[in-house]
Amino acid sequence: MDVYQKSQASHPYTEQDIGTTRLLPTYRMDLRPTHSKDVFYQANPISNWKDVSWDKIGRPYRVERWSKEKLRWEKEHDQQLPPQTSWEMFNRSFQNLFDADALATRQEAFGTLGKSLGTLKMHEALEAVEDIVQATVWNKIHRVEDAVWDPRGKRALFEGLDVKKPEVLFLGAADGYEAMQLMAMYPGGHAVLVDYDDYCRTNRFGEFPEAYPFLGEDPATGAPRVWYRDEMNIDFEVVDIRDLKYGKEFDVVVSIGLIEHFPDEYKPLALDMHRRFLKPGGYAIMTTPRAQLQSKIFYTLFADIMNFAYRELMDVKHLGLYAYENGFEILRHGRIKAHNGIIARAR
Numbered sequence: 001m002d003v004y005q006k007s008q009a010s011h012p013y014t015e016q017d018i019g020t021t022r023l024l025p026t027y028r029m030d031l032r033p034t035h036s037k038d039v040f041y042q043a044n045p046i047s048n049w050k051d052v053s054w055d056k057i058g059r060p061y062r063v064e065r066w067s068k069e070k071l072r073w074e075k076e077h078d079q080q081l082p083p084q085t086s087w088e089m090f091n092r093s094f095q096n097l098f099d100a101d102a103l104a105t106r107q108e109a110f111g112t113l114g115k116s117l118g119t120l121k122m123h124e125a126l127e128a129v130e131d132i133v134q135a136t137v138w139n140k141i142h143r144v145e146d147a148v149w150d151p152r153g154k155r156a157l158f159e160g161l162d163v164k165k166p167e168v169l170f171l172g173a174a175d176g177y178e179a180m181q182l183m184a185m186y187p188g189g190h191a192v193l194v195d196y197d198d199y200c201r202t203n204r205f206g207e208f209p210e211a212y213p214f215l216g217e218d219p220a221t222g223a224p225r226v227w228y229r230d231e232m233n234i235d236f237e238v239v240d241i242r243d244l245k246y247g248k249e250f251d252v253v254v255s256i257g258l259i260e261h262f263p264d265e266y267k268p269l270a271l272d273m274h275r276r277f278l279k280p281g282g283y284a285i286m287t288t289p290r291a292q293l294q295s296k297i298f299y300t301l302f303a304d305i306m307n308f309a310y311r312e313l314m315d316v317k318h319l320g321l322y323a324y325e326n327g328f329e330i331l332r333h334g335r336i337k338a339h340n341g342i343i344a345r346a347r
């Protein structure tokens, strides 16, 4: 492969592809503009957070159907699965979904189903049916609807921040997707990804597709530009977020699907982690999964793959109220495809 072919392979899309979307074997590439039709970002349903109370909105929904692997571990060790071990299990099993070609997996499972029915191996047949359902649902959610990465929803949530070349801190970064989206939208900055599972550094982020295009901005002209991860200035720190030693040095502190893993007695700590390292006037960005029917069905069907740790599903009012009563001013809030999102500042 010469240099040109190599750069074509790792950077296959250019500004000429802006406005288009394509389904690839393991993900959707989506360079359609942020505000095209199906973003579903419903901004600002609450006008005054003082009027919201837990009595009025109730509590978040708890997911309590657990992964078999977690239950087996707890039986074998006669103790509760420690949180860090639960995340190590989660990250490996969730990443398997991102790595698999869902349609090929489904095809293979249909083959297994046929064979096991032919030989009357009913247990094997049931497992094959489960694989078919999971591959079909994952294909729809992640590939067709792109509801997990949700680039247009995330861009709609992240747009309009008053920052230039920002320093970004990503708490519980996993694959680091949202930091890359922020780096594309606000180019020239630097992101620190923090996760205590080293597998996230080596695999989830480490092997994130280098050919995935992020739609952002050209800093010289302000025109739309396609960015790739290897053009971004990103460091990955493998450490517990509670042990971080930074000062107030970040323009943006972001977490995606982290707050809902802290039961209420730890929510003040979780929210404080988003405030502690912000420069005065800096932005905290938080998202949590929505308590919608599709999400409840997803966490039931995918319990073995996803449910290793305490998890709540919320409405955006829950997320906003947690932030408001823990000292944040909420600048913007709304719903994207699978998550609630808020942009906040320390009050």
Ligand SMILES: C[S@@+](CC[C@H](N)C(=O)[O-])C[C@H]1O[C@@H](n2cnc3c(N)ncnc32)[C@H](O)[C@@H]1O
Pocket: 087, 088, 091, 094, 171, 172, 173, 174, 175, 194, 195, 196, 197, 200, 239, 240, 241, 242, 256, 257, 258
């Ligand atoms: C629910 S995941 C985030 C979801 C993510 N968007 C994804 O695609 O999987 C939360 C991440 O936070 C990390 N994490 C949880 N508690 C942490 C802590 N105290 N310190 C550092 N990382 C933590 C986990 O290892 C995991 O990778």
